[in-house]
Every structure is written in C-alpha cells, then in structure tokens.
Amino acid sequence: MTVPHGGGTPEKLIVNLTPELRRDLKIRATEHGLNVTDATAHALSLWYERVDSPAVEVKGAKSWGTYLPAGGVSRFVAECERRGIAKTQGIAQAVTGWLMAQPSLTQRLISQPVQRILVAIQKGGVGKTFVASGLAQAFAELGLRVLLIDYDPQGHMTRRLGQKLIPMDSGASLLEHMLGKGRKHIRRSLAVLPQERFAGRLHLLPACHDAFLFDAVMSSMRTGREESLARALEPIEKDYDVIVLDGPPSLGLAMDIAMHYAQRREGELADRSGVLMPVWADTPSFEAYDLFNTQRQQLMSMTRVQVDELGFVVNTYDGRRGASVQKKKEEWEERANPGVIQIFGDLKEQRDATDRSTPLLEWAPDCELAQGLRSMARELAA
Numbered sequence: 001m002t003v004p005h006g007g008g009t010p011e012k013l014i015v016n017l018t019p020e021l022r023r024d025l026k027i028r029a030t031e032h033g034l035n036v037t038d039a040t041a042h043a044l045s046l047w048y049e050r051v052d053s054p055a056v057e058v059k060g061a062k063s064w065g066t067y068l069p070a071g072g073v074s075r076f077v078a079e080c081e082r083r084g085i086a087k088t089q090g091i092a093q094a095v096t097g098w099l100m101a102q103p104s105l106t107q108r109l110i111s112q113p114v115q116r117i118l119v120a121i122q123k124g125g126v127g128k129t130f131v132a133s134g135l136a137q138a139f140a141e142l143g144l145r146v147l148l149i150d151y152d153p154q155g156h157m158t159r160r161l162g163q164k165l166i167p168m169d170s171g172a173s174l175l176e177h178m179l180g181k182g183r184k185h186i187r188r189s190l191a192v193l194p195q196e197r198f199a200g201r202l203h204l205l206p207a208c209h210d211a212f213l214f215d216a217v218m219s220s221m222r223t224g225r226e227e228s229l230a231r232a233l234e235p236i237e238k239d240y241d242v243i244v245l246d247g248p249p250s251l252g253l254a255m256d257i258a259m260h261y262a263q264r265r266e267g268e269l270a271d272r273s274g275v276l277m278p279v280w281a282d283t284p285s286f287e288a289y290d291l292f293n294t295q296r297q298q299l300m301s302m303t304r305v306q307v308d309e310l311g312f313v314v315n316t317y318d319g320r321r322g323a324s325v326q327k328k329k330e331e332w333e334e335r336a337n338p339g340v341i342q343i344f345g346d347l348k349e350q351r352d353a354t355d356r357s358t359p360l361l362e363w364a365p366d367c368e369l370a371q372g373l374r375s376m377a378r379e380l381a382a
C-alpha cells in the first residue's frame with residue numbers, strides 16, 4: 001500500500017474520535033505495517049475521493065491528535081464545511097471507510113498472548129491505583145477474564161477493594177513465587193472479587209508487605225531476574241484475557257521487572273500490551289514522564305525488548321484551577337504518540353469508594369469516572 005506524503009512541515013490535527021475507532025485504526029495500521037499518522041493520511045485521501053460516505057456513530061468521541069502533510073488540516077476543515085458535517089463526523093467517516101478498505105490480515109490468524117497492561121509512573125499519588133483498579137473492573141464488566149495484580153508494597157489497591165494482604169512468610173506472596181519459593185500453586189493466592197457485576201471474572205493477586213524488600217532481594221538474584229515475573233505468572237496466564245498491574249511509585253528494579261513483563265511478545269500486535277501512564281496537568285508530571293521514559297528506553301536497549309506506550313491518562317483535572325492547568329492539559333493532548341487516552345476530573349465518587357473499600361464501579365456505577373473507565377476499557381481491549 002502506498003501512502004501519500006506531502007512535502008513541507010507536517011501539521012497537527014486535533015479532532016474527536018471514538019475509542020473503538022482509535023483502537024481499530026491503531027491495530028489495523030500495525031497489521032499493515034503503517035503508523036497511525038500515515039494510515040490517517042491515507043484514510044483522508046480515500047475519503048476525499050468518495051462523495052457518498054455514509055454517516056457514522058460518533059457518540060463517546062474524545063480528543064485525539066495526529067499529523068497531516070502540509071496543508072492537510074485546512075483541506076480537511078474545508079472539506080467538512082463543504083459537506084456540511086462536523087470534523088468529528090468527517091474523521092469518523094474517513095477512518096471507517098479506511099478500515100473497510102483494509103481488511104484485517106492477521107487478527108484471526110495469530111493467536112495473541114494474554115494482554116498485559118502495567119499502570120505506572122514513579123510520581124506518587126497521581127492515580128495509578130485508581131486507573132489500574134477501575135480499568136480492571138471495566139474489563140470484567142465487558143466480559144473479559146481479568147487478573148489484577150497489586151504490585152505496590154503499600155497494598156492500597158488490595159485494601160480499597162475490601163481484600164486482605166497476603167501474610168508475610170506464608171509462601172504465597174508474588175515475591176516468593178518470583179523467587180521460586182512459593183509453597184502452594186499461585187492460583188491459591190488469588191481472591192475473586194465478590195460483586196455480581198464482575199460475574200466472578202475479576203481476580204486479585206493481593207499485595208504483601210514483603211515487597212518492601214523487593215529491590216534488595218531481587219538484586220541478589222544472580223540470573224533470571226527479568227523473567228521472574230513472567231515465570232511466576234506463567235501457570236495462570238492462560239486463565240485470563242488481560243492482566244493489569246498496579247505499579248509502585250518508584251523507579252527501581254521492581255519497575256524494570258514489571259516493564260519487562262509488559263513487553264511486546266513475539267507475534268503480538270503493537271500497542272496491545274505495554275505501559276499506561278497516569279499524569280496530572282502540571283509541570284512535575286512532564287518531568288516525571290521524561291524520567292520514566294528514559295528508564296523505559298534504557299531497559300529496551302539493554303534487554304532488547306519492546307515495551308509499548310499505550311497512552312497517558314490525565315487525572316484529577318480541574319480546569320477551574322486556572323489557565324496554566326488548562327494549558328498543561330492541552331500540552332498532554334497535543335502529544336500524538338502516545339496520546340491521551342482519557343481525562344478524568346477530580347470527583348468525589350472515587351474518594352468515597354476509597355473510604356468505603358468498595359470497587360468504584362460497584363459504588364457509583366453511573367458516575368462520570370465509571371463511564372470514562374468503561375470507555376478506556378473499550379479502547380484498550382484487544
């Protein structure tokens with residue numbers, strides 16, 4: 001397939017696109033050996049040629065950015081005006097038409113490994129646990145079999161889901177399994193979330209305080225450290241469609257090992273497993289991301305693996321906090337690769353759910369945060 005490349009400086013196009021189209025575009029582009037930017041440019045070139053594109057459902061569309069060849073943005077805007085449709089409808093028609101014109105090559109042929117999503121960044125308190133837990137709940141509601149791993153020694157997630165931490169020296173903790181010292185099958189360490197809405201599909205591997213010693217213990221492990229998490233989870237991976245890890249607020253060995261686990265496996269489609277990064281609309285979050293990304297790049301070059309970035313989640317955003325907060329949010333939104341997957345406001349339902357040790361989707365199933373988590377789950381579900 002040839003993709004048109006214009007000369008000149010590429011221009012940024014910010015439009016709204018539904019989570020489903022974002023996901024399908026990303027997956028299909030990868031299957032055809034294209035990046036999303038080139039696939040979008042191709043989609044638009046096909047759309048300009050078609051005069052009779054049918055209307056497409058755009059409910060739930062949210063901000064999304066891409067680059068077009070020089071002159072591409074004004075051409076797109078003018079064409080939408082000429083056809084008397086909104087830009088959201090125009091891009092949806094273009095992407096839908098492209099997906100229909102480029103059938104899936106591989107999806108049915110390659111059996112994919114369990115999807116692994118590491119929710120992480122070393123900055124504390126930005127919402128890693130909220131995102132990891134909420135996303136896992138939304139996946140389970142969608143019908144997926146989900147394993148949620150409390151990979152943070154603080155054990156916040158375990159407690160907030162109303163579950164108990166694994167006792168120290170019980171031979172049941174994740175760390176003990178990673179060290180080959182598990183005394184029972186790792187399945188025996190799991191808790192099944194009891195809420196009916198999850199239909200027994202949401203399982204938790206609770207935290208244990210021994211993980212506070214994680215880096216010290218792991219640094220004395222002579223070989224196989226990187227693979228230790230994959231080895232520990234291997235016996236239960238086949239029971240799940242997706243595994244979500246709640247990362248710790250640090251950049252040590254524990255993070256390296258978790259990133260290694262979220263690597264793209266052989267034959268796996270791009271941007272399916274990887275890291276999802278909650279941030280705030282503030283300067284320290286940009287600095288934290290730069291550092292996090294440096295560690296990811298170093299890990300990839302040292303161990304020759306690919307760890308994909310699935311996107312940013314801008315959390316606890318409140319535009320009333322002033323122009324600088326709004327500007328920082330826009331700066332995140334302008335990033336195309338990876339882009340912002342979801343923006344969450346600072347809402348009381350999450351704080352209330354935390355206080356009551358109840359899963360958010362059970363406590364306030366119809367709140368804005370719950371809807372946003374479901375939208376994210378639909379976009380990320382492979």
Ligand SMILES: Nc1ncnc2c1ncn2[C@@H]1O[C@H](COP(=O)(O)OP(=O)(O)OP(=O)(O)O)[C@@H](O)[C@H]1O
Nearest residue numbers: 124125126127128129130249316345346347350354
């Ligand atoms: N969108 C939100 N609206 C309201 N409260 C939120 C939101 N996101 C997170 N919180 C609350 O903010 C606090 C910190 O969030 P959370 O524990 O998810 O952050 P974290 O990044 O996991 O923290 P840590 O670095 O300690 O692991 C929690 O009490 C949580 O319930």
Ligand SMILES: [Mg+2]
Nearest residue numbers: 128129152156
């Ligand atoms: Mg946390």
